[in-house]
Amino acid sequence: MNFTGEIIAASCSISAGAGTSVTGAAGDQVIDVKLGKISSNSIKGVAGGGITAGQAVNLNLDCGTTAADVTAVTMQFDPSSGSGIDGKNPNLLRTTGTATGVGIGIYNTANRLLNLSSNESIRGAISGDATAGYKAKLSLRAVYVANGWTVKPGTAIGTLPFTLSYE
Numbered sequence: 001m002n003f004t005g006e007i008i009a010a011s012c013s014i015s016a017g018a019g020t021s022v023t024g025a026a027g028d029q030v031i032d033v034k035l036g037k038i039s040s041n042s043i044k045g046v047a048g049g050g051i052t053a054g055q056a057v058n059l060n061l062d063c064g065t066t067a068a069d070v071t072a073v074t075m076q077f078d079p080s081s082g083s084g085i086d087g088k089n090p091n092l093l094r095t096t097g098t099a100t101g102v103g104i105g106i107y108n109t110a111n112r113l114l115n116l117s118s119n120e121s122i123r124g125a126i127s128g129d130a131t132a133g134y135k136a137k138l139s140l141r142a143v144y145v146a147n148g149w150t151v152k153p154g155t156a157i158g159t160l161p162f163t164l165s166y167e
Helices: none
Strands: 013-016 021-023 030-032 055-062 072-077 102-107 121-125 127-129 133-146 162-166
Touching: 013 021, 072 133, 121 133
Parallel strands: none
Antiparallel strands: 013 055, 021 030, 055 133, 072 121, 072 162, 102 133, 127 133
16 A cells, blocks of 8 residues: 655634634634524425525635645545434434434535435635635535434434545
């Protein structure tokens, strides 16, 4: 085996866009997304369109002035280090709490449900210059989705760690 790679100086910090609040320093940030209170009978499955409610998540990335050779950033999700993959539907993030029959779906900007069990990711272009700095945007939508079991009301919480990689 041969391994190749490069360690770069660029590391983007995330600031909150619509639908989020962000705390912490670059490399150790926490993004809070409030999905709100949703009626259990309005939550649909993937076959039913999925997106009945949800929250757009727009993240603004500031990559400083050292990202001259970087053209893109990829957000790679790691559900197994968070609340896990839903046991009924592997596309969904498992929820914890008292609600049942529901997972959290992550949709891209084309409203396509990402398959969290197959390492799908979100990608954004990095643009700018060494004077003004380099910036990127990552956009997605988080939605409660029926997983195939009967939806019962209660709290539904999920944790989805991610890593940013640069190209």
